[in-house]
Amino acid sequence: MDDAEVAAEAVVSAGAFVPARAKLPPRALAVGSPDKGIRSLSDEDVARKREGTANYHELARRSLRSLSEVSPLTAVPTNRKRLEFLEVRTMTDRGRHSNKPSN
Known part of the structure; x- marks a missing residue:
């Protein structure tokens, strides 16, 4: 957002929302909406992120x-192969989610 500051080696997770004028310190891991700094990143975390990038x-x-x-x-x-899909069942079909009260 406007005027937010994300310091060096800080990571903002996908989908996180950093409010206006927020200041994330170096190596902060920010998640959520609004963001919450949940921990500091270790040397290993930073190295893994650099390697992935x-x-x-x-x-x-x-x-x-x-x-x-x-x-x-x-x-x-005319000879184009069609993709074949396995049968797809929703979680509701499998009984994992139901509006019925449990006994």
């Missing part, structure tokens, strides 16, 4: 190197 960047570079322009299909090929 570096891997993500390398995957993006590799993807960009391998991209090639293709022409769109003008029709569905």
Whole structure:
């Protein structure tokens, strides 16, 4: 949000909301909405995050190197294989969630 400050090596989790003018200290792990600093990140946490980010960047570079322009299909090929899906049952179908009171 406006004027929020996230210090070096702090991590804001996906979906977290950092309010306006909040100040997250170095190596804070913030989660939730509004965010809650739940703990400080260790050296190991920071190293793992750096490694993961570096891997993500390398995957993006590799993807960009391998991209090639293709022409769109003008029709569905007649011999195109169809994906086959296993039967999908909802949790309600399996009885995990029910509006019935338990006995």
